[in-house]
Amino acid sequence: MNxxxxxxxxxxxxxxxxxxxxxxxxxxLADTLGCKLEAIVAGADLxxxxxxxxxxxxxxxxxxxxxxxxxxxxLPHASILIxxxxxxxxxxxxxxxxxxxxxxxxxxxxALHSGLTADCTSLEIGPYEDKKSxxxxxxxxxxxxxxxxxxxxxxxVNPENRPQMATVRKGVMKREVVSPDYKGNIVxxxxxxxxxxxxxxVRVLERHVQKAANNLSGAPIVVAGGYGMGSKExxxxxxxxxxxxxxxVGASRAAIDAGYCDHSLQIGQTGVTVRPKxxxxxxxxxxxxxxxxxxxSGIIISINSDPAAPINSIADYVVVGRVEDVIPKMIxxxxxxxx
Amino acid sequence: xxxxxxxVLAKQVPDTRNVGKDAMTPExxxxxxxxPAIFNPEDLNALEQALRLKERFxxxxxxxxxxxxxxxxxxxxxxxxxxxxxxxxxxxRAFAGAxxxxxxxxxxxxxxxxxxxxxxxxxxxxxDGDTAQVGPQVAQKLGVAQxxxxxxxxxxxxxxxxxxxxxxxxxxVVEGPLPVxxxxxxxxxxxxxxxxxxxxxxxxxxxxxxxxxGEPYAHLYDERPYLNITEWGVADVDGDTAQCGLSGSPTKxxxxxxxxxxxxxxxxxxxxxxxxxxxxxxxxxxHTIG
Numbered sequence: 001m002n003x004x005x006x007x008x009x010x011x012x013x014x015x016x017x018x019x020x021x022x023x024x025x026x027x028x029l030a031d032t033l034g035c036k037l038e039a040i041v042a043g044a045d046l047x048x049x050x051x052x053x054x055x056x057x058x059x060x061x062x063x064x065x066x067x068x069x070x071x072x073x074x075l076p077h078a079s080i081l082i083x084x085x086x087x088x089x090x091x092x093x094x095x096x097x098x099x100x101x102x103x104x105x106x107x108x109x110x111a112l113h114s115g116l117t118a119d120c121t122s123l124e125i126g127p128y129e130d131k132k133s134x135x136x137x138x139x140x141x142x143x144x145x146x147x148x149x150x151x152x153x154x155x156x157v158n159p160e161n162r163p164q165m166a167t168v169r170k171g172v173m174k175r176e177v178v179s180p181d182y183k184g185n186i187v188x189x190x191x192x193x194x195x196x197x198x199x200x201x202v203r204v205l206e207r208h209v210q211k212a213a214n215n216l217s218g219a220p221i222v223v224a225g226g227y228g229m230g231s232k233e234x235x236x237x238x239x240x241x242x243x244x245x246x247x248x249v250g251a252s253r254a255a256i257d258a259g260y261c262d263h264s265l266q267i268g269q270t271g272v273t274v275r276p277k278x279x280x281x282x283x284x285x286x287x288x289x290x291x292x293x294x295x296x297s298g299i300i301i302s303i304n305s306d307p308a309a310p311i312n313s314i315a316d317y318v319v320v321g322r323v324e325d326v327i328p329k330m331i332x333x334x335x336x337x338x339x
Numbered sequence: 340x341x342x343x344x345x346x347v348l349a350k351q352v353p354d355t356r357n358v359g360k361d362a363m364t365p366e367x368x369x370x371x372x373x374x375p376a377i378f379n380p381e382d383l384n385a386l387e388q389a390l391r392l393k394e395r396f397x398x399x400x401x402x403x404x405x406x407x408x409x410x411x412x413x414x415x416x417x418x419x420x421x422x423x424x425x426x427x428x429x430x431x432r433a434f435a436g437a438x439x440x441x442x443x444x445x446x447x448x449x450x451x452x453x454x455x456x457x458x459x460x461x462x463x464x465x466x467d468g469d470t471a472q473v474g475p476q477v478a479q480k481l482g483v484a485q486x487x488x489x490x491x492x493x494x495x496x497x498x499x500x501x502x503x504x505x506x507x508x509x510x511x512v513v514e515g516p517l518p519v520x521x522x523x524x525x526x527x528x529x530x531x532x533x534x535x536x537x538x539x540x541x542x543x544x545x546x547x548x549x550x551x552x553g554e555p556y557a558h559l560y561d562e563r564p565y566l567n568i569t570e571w572g573v574a575d576v577d578g579d580t581a582q583c584g585l586s587g588s589p590t591k592x593x594x595x596x597x598x599x600x601x602x603x604x605x606x607x608x609x610x611x612x613x614x615x616x617x618x619x620x621x622x623x624x625x626h627t628i629g
Binding site: 107202298299333 | 472
């Protein structure tokens with residue numbers, strides 16, 4: 001009772017990486033609170049799933065295995081969580097801020113009348129005093145997230161309602177195995193006890209999943225372009241630099257809104273979070289929303305004609321100049337100096 | 340052919356995509372006055388899907404439901420200009436300070452008041468909160484199925500609807516029952532522009548709070564009932580004030596901070612050949628690249 005729960009997404013053959021990142025965070029929260037970490041996996045053909053979940057320090061794994069649970073549809077998964085949570089009364093529930101988590105989380109929170117905070121970038125435990133009622137609370141989950149288009153950061157708490165629910169994007173938390181043979185209990189539930197036939201009303205007719213066109217979130221070097229690239233053609237220069245450096249190309253929201261490149265390349269709070277060893281920001285002014293998605297990069301180079309661009313304050317190297325002059329010189333110099 | 344009763348959920352939002360320096364106060368709070376109020380972009384995508392259904396199924400109706408202050412009636416006018424049949428503005432002090440759960444309670448209560456529906460459409464999320472929660476929460480409160488991240492409504496039959504939706508790394512086509520709540524993704528078709536004739540017809544449409552005493556054309560509102568935008572408070576929709584606004588919101592904002600990033604000591608170089616070569620050689624020597 002009153003444990004920390006993580007809803008793990010089943011991708012057909014494996015548990016999603018974001019779920020394992022949340023298990024790692026959930027383990028830390030459970031340690032702070034002195035409670036257990038429990039995980040839920042709902043899907044089809046789940047044999048062997050425990051080896052992908054328990055090593056992250058999971059004390060209890062709830063398995064729901066049924067052909068109708070994969071591919072994901074909203075109602076059966078929602079009913080599982082709603083009914084399980086009514087029995088188990090978790091104090092915290094975490095899920096990925098994925099298409100699935102953002103479809104499922106609100107439905108569950110509405111049914112349980114519990115607060116849900118979307119797209120948290122940090123989760124901590126701490127006290128809270130409600131100035132209006134004068135009541136104070138210990139050990140609440142601080143759900144910290146950017147708000148207002150990423151211009152401010154808000155700390156949200158759910159003082160009275162349980163579970164305290166939060167979603168987190170992929171790549172925001174770190175994934176760490178506690179022990180490959182961590183001992184946890186496995187509970188295999190009878191799905192019919194949780195899911196009614198009326199939940200099985202939406203059918204997936206077709207499904208096309210492509211391997212991601214880019215590997216931005218895991219790339220060791222990222223070359224990112226902003227509004228300062230000037231045009232779609234300007235972005236070609238970035239692809240050239242990325243090719244010689246074996247890097248991935250990313251972009252700021254401003255560049256995407258201007259139509260210079262595809263949405264999937266967006267780095268920032270509402271896009272992909274990256275932590276490369278080298279980040280080259282080209283013509284990016286550095287709105288908060290962008291910086292939040294790349295500030296943990298190892299070395300940051302900013303190429304900008306404006307010496308006062310906000311991103312320069314977090315850069316290790318600032319090249320003051322026009323991108324169209326600097327980038328070709330970098331390519332040339334790299335070709336000459338690398339063996 | 341069937342006639343669909345469609346309700347579009349729309350929100351007036353501050354344009355957070357174009358936040359200038361003056362939009363934030365030195366204390367780190369938002370200066371709302373400096374941000375223009377706009378029709379939430381993905382709600383426009385939702386409106387377009389609704390208007391397409393209305394064209395495909397003649398006799399169908401599209402009504403817009405929004406919650407906000409008196410000036411949010413602008414969203415309804417914008418929808419009327421594009422082809423919606425009417426709208427409802429939920430406006431009451433008791434709704435203020437609502438989180439997504441209290442918002443969905445208010446919207447679901449209003450929808451019950453409007454009556455039977457076949458399809459509720461709304462944007463996937465609003466740009467001032469980016470939560471994507473209200474659609475699924477409204478669906479749960481109405482006890483109907485939900486289809487989120489929709490890109491296109493492919494087909495509607497007597498009791499079923501087929502929708503193409505965005506998923507992580509791809510697309511899928513799902514078929515679900517009616518009635519249903521659908522949230523529409525920004526990758527769906529953009530909304531048609533305002534129609535000049537409809538602008539002429541509806542430009543004086545107003546909600547109760549927008550009316551002023553001694554206004555010109557006051558007689559029009561009696562002669563042309565369609566110019567009166569329906570405005571409802573908590574009591575009009577038989578709402579429970581305890582579930583509305585701040586008191587109906589389980590989430591509380593503990594604090595709000597301006598974002599301050601740890602500044603680094605940076606090395607500034609010029610765009611000269613020598614400086615750039617020096618930088619590249621430094622990175623190569625450290626095995627950062629190469």
